[in-house]
Amino acid sequence: MSKPTVGIFGLTGCAGDQLVILNCEDQLLDVVALIDIRDFLMASSENDAGCPLDIALVEGAVVSNHDAARLQAIRQRAKTLVALGTCAVWGGVAAMDRGADRPKLLEEVYGEIGPGYDSIPAQALHEVVKVDLNITGCPIEKEHFLAAIANLLNGDAPIYPEYPVCTECRMLENNCLLIERGELCCGPITAAGCQARCPNLRVPCVGCRGPVGDANPSSLLAMLQEKGFDRQRIANRLRTFAPEAAPEGVAQ
Amino acid sequence: MSTIVIEHLARVEGHGGITVELEGDTVGSVRFDVFEGARLLEPLVRGKRYDEIAPTLSRICSICSVAHTLTSLKATENAFEVRVSPQTDLLRELLYRGESIESHALHLFLLAVPDYLNYPSAIAMGADKPAAVLLGLRLKKLGNLIQETIGGRAIHPVNAVPGGFGKPPSVDQLIALRSALMQGMADSDAAIDLMASLPGADFCHSDTIYAALRSPNLDSYYAGDEVMAVSDGNRAIVRAADYKTLTNEKAMPHSHAKHSNFRGRPFMVGSLARLTVNPRRLTGRLAVAMKRLKLQLPADNPMDNNKAQALELINDVERALEIIEQLLRAGVREERPVPVHPRAATGTAITEAPRGLLIHSYTYDAEGRVVTADVITPTALNAASMELHFRCAVEQSVERDEAVISRRLQMIARAYDPCISCSVHLVRRR
Numbered sequence: 001m002s003k004p005t006v007g008i009f010g011l012t013g014c015a016g017d018q019l020v021i022l023n024c025e026d027q028l029l030d031v032v033a034l035i036d037i038r039d040f041l042m043a044s045s046e047n048d049a050g051c052p053l054d055i056a057l058v059e060g061a062v063v064s065n066h067d068a069a070r071l072q073a074i075r076q077r078a079k080t081l082v083a084l085g086t087c088a089v090w091g092g093v094a095a096m097d098r099g100a101d102r103p104k105l106l107e108e109v110y111g112e113i114g115p116g117y118d119s120i121p122a123q124a125l126h127e128v129v130k131v132d133l134n135i136t137g138c139p140i141e142k143e144h145f146l147a148a149i150a151n152l153l154n155g156d157a158p159i160y161p162e163y164p165v166c167t168e169c170r171m172l173e174n175n176c177l178l179i180e181r182g183e184l185c186c187g188p189i190t191a192a193g194c195q196a197r198c199p200n201l202r203v204p205c206v207g208c209r210g211p212v213g214d215a216n217p218s219s220l221l222a223m224l225q226e227k228g229f230d231r232q233r234i235a236n237r238l239r240t241f242a243p244e245a246a247p248e249g250v251a252q
Numbered sequence: 253m254s255t256i257v258i259e260h261l262a263r264v265e266g267h268g269g270i271t272v273e274l275e276g277d278t279v280g281s282v283r284f285d286v287f288e289g290a291r292l293l294e295p296l297v298r299g300k301r302y303d304e305i306a307p308t309l310s311r312i313c314s315i316c317s318v319a320h321t322l323t324s325l326k327a328t329e330n331a332f333e334v335r336v337s338p339q340t341d342l343l344r345e346l347l348y349r350g351e352s353i354e355s356h357a358l359h360l361f362l363l364a365v366p367d368y369l370n371y372p373s374a375i376a377m378g379a380d381k382p383a384a385v386l387l388g389l390r391l392k393k394l395g396n397l398i399q400e401t402i403g404g405r406a407i408h409p410v411n412a413v414p415g416g417f418g419k420p421p422s423v424d425q426l427i428a429l430r431s432a433l434m435q436g437m438a439d440s441d442a443a444i445d446l447m448a449s450l451p452g453a454d455f456c457h458s459d460t461i462y463a464a465l466r467s468p469n470l471d472s473y474y475a476g477d478e479v480m481a482v483s484d485g486n487r488a489i490v491r492a493a494d495y496k497t498l499t500n501e502k503a504m505p506h507s508h509a510k511h512s513n514f515r516g517r518p519f520m521v522g523s524l525a526r527l528t529v530n531p532r533r534l535t536g537r538l539a540v541a542m543k544r545l546k547l548q549l550p551a552d553n554p555m556d557n558n559k560a561q562a563l564e565l566i567n568d569v570e571r572a573l574e575i576i577e578q579l580l581r582a583g584v585r586e587e588r589p590v591p592v593h594p595r596a597a598t599g600t601a602i603t604e605a606p607r608g609l610l611i612h613s614y615t616y617d618a619e620g621r622v623v624t625a626d627v628i629t630p631t632a633l634n635a636a637s638m639e640l641h642f643r644c645a646v647e648q649s650v651e652r653d654e655a656v657i658s659r660r661l662q663m664i665a666r667a668y669d670p671c672i673s674c675s676v677h678l679v680r681r682r
Contacts, residue, residue: 015266025390029389040373043362043374044372046376092311093296096296096308097296100292106290201404201419208408
């Protein structure tokens, strides 16, 4: 059987999900022996930028027309397109305020030339092309990447947790930061898979993995308001990594 | 007129390119193009509370996420006059060393060294020279282990918070780190062997101004608030609060670039600058290794930044071991972060990210919400110097073959270890 052809791409983001791949130090040489990496600009200066791909792994958000065109070209080449990380799956930090006056912000940061830049409100990959598999996380968990490769090699799709961070946190028998300490913790609405990394260190969850499937931000909002947090602060926190996590009707 | 264009730089973080225009043998305009999408994170954090800033701005860059997190925390703590515990200072320095080890190992072994040995990637190099790649991966893993143990995650650390750490590491965890670092001592020596065996990269010479953090104890990436610039034996000091005189970002009329310069001249930040500004670190094993690498300071060849990173690998491993010994001697205290009391104020912090000076400056309102945020990254600071060195390489080249020149330009760009998504505070976009 020939090895599947793979491309690894970064749109606009921090390159953290590609770095997670390179951080699989113990598995990296085994993984690259099982697949045929044809296009990986961050790691190689010899790439085939046009060949068909069995698997395209794409991180980052779409924040320019250039990003959108690149993504469409990748989609055309790829049998399976995998969104890697919170920016690709949800829009990420660049999407925290998609209603902002972009030309004004561009001018503020880059001066009078700014408004002329190719810049659009940040979008997740699925808002631009069809996505076959989402691996969330900011960054993704190493184990989730390795599971995806193992599954895709066998023609399967991996299964990721469909419950909130709270479930993992309780299994670790941590004291609840939200109920017992009154801290603004996003655990109840955030997708698990990180082994409750932050609350396990007594640090409130910031929601970096995006909302869990059946999340109910409105009920979390009510609970947090009872604890005395104002709506603005809650909304700011909830939409930092995923605009869809914020309850409707709370303005930026 | 001809043009040398490197459309999309490979083996660097982020999206950038190089354009050099030639009129016969005369070099016209030289550009380091950045076409990273605008995320506008600085204005987007406006209105956010002080405890949300580090986890948000850490996302500027994965490879430097510890540097962004800790510089952000330091700026916030400076604004609110928070004094963290000595244990927190030690743990933060240790976390910084972990990031530096990971970043330097990644850069040297996976991104830079393949050029010297004519491989397109470390993966290709690994087929012929597995030992070199495995050595790099071991050092990288060591850096990540430190970041995971102290920061709670290898990328975008979660455990460092305003006032201290969510949960300090246990004694057992520190002992495990110490064992890994002992192996790291041997591996960092082996890294010098590898670097010393590489063919020379001698195609760009220029007088260079170097700028780096001047640390009170002369060996910190994190402590201190003065930058020293060194050129031709002259020295100048810039304090953190006056950082704008150092960065002096100005729009270039021909290109709408914002370039940093010091007294009108480009300057270089990063490992080579740190060793030049703080030469007193260069004793013991470092002095021996420096001789083996035939490195002389101040250097006039930007490619020497690769050698400087290899020297820092030794220093980072040694310093991390010292810190762990110190923590184990004193005993690790189960302390909570120091309470933070917001006030209307401005705080600025300068530290050394793996690729050079990093500046965060915030103004807060009385409730601790951000009014303005300013982030100056090493790659933005280095942009003017990179262009200067691209120009020197083309002008000094006897070889006129464009493929050769193009390859040299890419090697110089990589020697700077640019982090292009870091260049939020724009260098140039197209």
